[in-house]
Amino acid sequence: MISEEELQSKVGYRFPGGEYLLEPYKNWLTNDVVGARNNDNDLAHPMFCYYAALNSMGVSLEELFAIFDATSEDGVMFGEAEIELKRAMKPGSTYVISGQVTAAQRKKSKKLGTFDLVDFELNIHEDDQLVGISRNSFIFPRELTDASE
Secondary structure, three states, rough: OOOOOHHHOOOOOOOOEEEEOHHHHHHHHHHHHHOOOOOOOOOOOHHHHHHHHOOOOOHHHHHHHOOOOOOOOHOOOOEEEEEEEEEOOOOOEEEEEEEEEEEEEEEOOOOOOEEEEEEEEEEEEEEEEEEEEEEEEEEEEEOOOOOOO
């Protein structure tokens, strides 16, 4: 298991980042799937703040888990997600994604045992203007408690 010192050293870790082209057909498909209106393709569905950020943060989820000495087989769980749009995203536009780990803490609970809670923030820019922020967390199980205790 990663030590608490190693865990804390990951706060501030910067993701490689990348670019995301918001293709109009993906916006159309997203709107269709969620039952949103599809007659105005000038504005992207707000979920693209999340989709673009995670898709282009520069590491896969498995690589993200490895940064914290874990794999998907360890039972890593999605924690929370929050999106904050500063302005509307538009189909056909290319966005630049950057971000970093903002918090990491070790916790204990009777049901989960020892686990690490890791928060990270991904910023979405277009033409050097902040368009949106995607904040996320993952839960990394470390040691399970014995349910009979």
